[in-house]
Structure formats: C-alpha cells, structure tokens
Amino acid sequence: MTIVPDFDLTPYTTFHVPARASWFAEYGTVDELLSILSDSRFRGMPFLHIGGGSNLLFTKPFEGLVLHSAMRGMSTRNDISPTESILEAESGLNWDEFVRRSIDEGLYGLENLAYIPGEVGASAIQNIGAYGVEAKDFIHSVSTIDTATGNERVFTPEECRYAYRDSIFKHVAGRYIVTKAAYRLSRVKKFTLEYGPLKELASDPGLTASKVYDRVVNIRRSKLPEPSELGSAGSFFKNPVVPVDKFNRLKSEYADIPSYEAPAGIKIPAGWLIEHAGLKGHRIGGAEVYPKQCLVIVNTGSATARDIVDLYTFIQRTVERIYGIRLEPEANIV
Numbered sequence: 001m002t003i004v005p006d007f008d009l010t011p012y013t014t015f016h017v018p019a020r021a022s023w024f025a026e027y028g029t030v031d032e033l034l035s036i037l038s039d040s041r042f043r044g045m046p047f048l049h050i051g052g053g054s055n056l057l058f059t060k061p062f063e064g065l066v067l068h069s070a071m072r073g074m075s076t077r078n079d080i081s082p083t084e085s086i087l088e089a090e091s092g093l094n095w096d097e098f099v100r101r102s103i104d105e106g107l108y109g110l111e112n113l114a115y116i117p118g119e120v121g122a123s124a125i126q127n128i129g130a131y132g133v134e135a136k137d138f139i140h141s142v143s144t145i146d147t148a149t150g151n152e153r154v155f156t157p158e159e160c161r162y163a164y165r166d167s168i169f170k171h172v173a174g175r176y177i178v179t180k181a182a183y184r185l186s187r188v189k190k191f192t193l194e195y196g197p198l199k200e201l202a203s204d205p206g207l208t209a210s211k212v213y214d215r216v217v218n219i220r221r222s223k224l225p226e227p228s229e230l231g232s233a234g235s236f237f238k239n240p241v242v243p244v245d246k247f248n249r250l251k252s253e254y255a256d257i258p259s260y261e262a263p264a265g266i267k268i269p270a271g272w273l274i275e276h277a278g279l280k281g282h283r284i285g286g287a288e289v290y291p292k293q294c295l296v297i298v299n300t301g302s303a304t305a306r307d308i309v310d311l312y313t314f315i316q317r318t319v320e321r322i323y324g325i326r327l328e329p330e331a332n333i334v
C-alpha cells in the first residue's frame, strides 16, 4: 500500500498535462482498500478513483484523495459450459495484457478490443468499445466494494445498465469501487468482422484471434496517437445519436454524412462532423485536433488544461453552429 500527500499525477494520465492531488493512495488488496476508506485522514474528503488515466483531464489540482488499484490478478473457470470460460481479472490489470492473455488461453471475443489504453476496472465502468464489439457483449459479472457499507456487491450485466460508453457506475460516481470484472468468452472459434477494414479477414480459413488482434493494433496505430509519444485521451467526444428526422434533414444537406443505426436513433461519427467543420489540425496553444482522427485532441507537448478546454469548447460551439448537434465529451473532465 502506498499513501502519498501532495502527489504529482501527471504521469498517471495519458494526456500528460500537469496535474496534482492532495493525496494519492494505491492498494494491492481489498483489505488495503478498506483500510484506506476508513482512514481518519480521509474522512469526509472527496475521492476519485482512477485507472490507467487514459480518459481523464484534470483542469485544476484535485483537493481530495485519488485512489488507484494495483490489484492485477487473473483467474480462469472452465466448468461453466462446454463452450465458454470465465476469465476474471482484478481492476488494476492492464487491459491490453488481459486481452493478450485471453488469446493465450485459447478464448475468443476480446481480440477486437486490442490495444485500448487503460485497465480492467475501467473497461467495466466505461463499457469500452471498438471495431464492432463492446465490453458489455462479454461481461459476466462485476465485483465491487460499496463505499457506503464497505461490503462487497457483485453486479450482473443487467444491473450494470450498460449503454454506449455508459453504465450505472458513471451515474452513482464514487458509490461503488470496481475490484474485479469477469468476462464470459468462447472456447469455440468465433469472430466479429463487420467493421469495414476487418471484413476482408472473413475469407481467411486459417483466421486466428491473434491475426484479428494484430489487424486491430495496426488500424489503431494508423489512426490513433501512441499514448507514450503523444498525449491524448483517445476519443475526446462521444459519437452523438440524433433522432431519425433530424438525421434525414442533415442527410439532405450533407449527402456523404456517415451514420449507423443506434438504439435511440442514428449515430453520427463526431470525427466526421469535426473534420467537415474545417477543424482538422486546428490548434489552440499546445492542443490540437489530431489530423488522422479528428475525434481525438492531442497534447503536442506543452498543452495546458486551459488549452484543451478552450479547444474542446471551440469544437463544441463550431459543430453546434453548423450542424445543430451538441458534442458531449467522452473524456472525464475533473
């Protein structure tokens, strides 16, 4: 267990924007977590639980306790079905390592979610998604500590109320701390290859999960910045979902606007809206609209949180003025 006052969080976020917290505590077991939660130094203090910091922007010093899980265990259960296994990992395990280990175990399902920055705990909170797959498609259960009682509570996928980049955990922020996520994965070969650049893999009779994994890594590397080289929070905005009649009006004006069916209407790629609003490569201070994928804001080296806030609000205003659509940040702005 590590507890440090006046902590420099900068290396804990992938934006690499200077950030500090009054306290930082990292735990390696649930008992350590419980002892931190009952520590009198932190009583009544706001707290924020972070994962890999890949979706976070601190706009001012955090006057409270930042918690991080260093629990990285993993276990497999093969006795639940003849064709499926449960792979359960603790919250602090690196997500991509978890995906690679699922492939090493001969399990199918997570290969499309290759190379997403972050940790297992956040995968279950954020319902991470890419290339036609979302975490919720495979989540079997999510174990948490209820901070109100100190007791464990295990959520079923239905109780997690998953939606696009959303779950119950984002609506009762701070109430539950995710300690483990269990994924139900297939031992029988089975792929999701509907996403454009993955389609051609369907004709490969020798296709393996590793090949899909490698293809996804290549696509991501070609479009998205490498967090170790260029600071960002991945997609800065969510893709907006608009009512069908609104979409039809836009389509009559912008014939080539891309779209996808979504549960509550039509989803439009925010990256397209930002690019066609003329904002590709637009800069404010050290913050830039990433030219290879306009949904991403990057820190070109010396961006302050102010630069990023100014750029994202400028993007919001511009897109709203042209298309009448308000983009909502996907990144968690603290």
Ligand code: EPU
Pocket: 129, 130, 131, 132, 223, 224, 233, 234, 235, 236, 237, 238, 239, 258, 269, 270, 271, 272, 273, 275, 291, 292, 293, 294, 295, 330
């Ligand atoms: N597009 C543009 N210009 C851009 C970016 C996108 O015109 O600068 C258009 C293109 O038409 C493209 C379409 O938007 O075909 C979709 O782009 P892409 O396939 O790159 O996906 P996205 O909708 O921009 C979402 C996720 C990504 C995920 C990809 C692939 C969100 C907020 N983002 O992006 O997730 O990797 O799909 O499935 O839903 C993340 O959440 O951090 C993330 C990277």
